[in-house]
Amino acid sequence: FFRGKDNEDQLGRIVSVLGTRDFLPYCRKCGVRLSSKARAAIGRYCSRGSLASASSSLSSEEEEASSSLSSSSSASSSSPSLLNNGNMKGRTPWMSFLDASTPVPSSEALDLLDKLLVYDHEQRWTAREALGHAFFDDVRERVLREVQERIAWEEQEDGNGHGGRDGGGGQYYGDYSR
Secondary structure, X not given: OOOOOOHHHHHHHHHHHHOOOOHHHHHHXXXXXXXXXXXXXXXXXXXXXXXXXXXXHOOHHHHHHHHHHOOOOOOOOOOOOOOOHHHOOOOOOHHHHOOOOOOXXXXXXXXXXXXXXXXXXXXXXXXXXXHOOHHHHHHHHHHHHHHHHHHHXXXXXXXXXXXXXXXXXXXXXXXXXX
């Protein structure tokens, strides 16, 4: 999804989409200090023009994270000072990635993306949680219907003496122990 040439380039691509507003507090929480190469990569993808000036809405945690991660001595001169308070950037809206010919995704699909593409591993949904999301309701209903049809067919076959589960026909496709 975020293919980069190396780890730093990939991080820059991720931050350009998911923003710095959640990234900085997460780095602080985990004690991560960004290398100058990582800062430069983030700078290449998060241009000054696309960064929202949000200094007035920063929490004290975001301000601390920003100041602890941005040191002018290690930041690349070619990258904007992305980690300064005035440059905190939110997520790029998912709809901005679509062109006019692309079908509009459902609100469930966009909500699922929001829950899966999160920096903080404690807030990010697990695969099990994702599979329970409303986005997969149709799939779950279809699988349940197919299972019910299969059970009804096997019961019918059992009643006709044609094999099935217990009918002596030799093969029961649900028994994987053979």
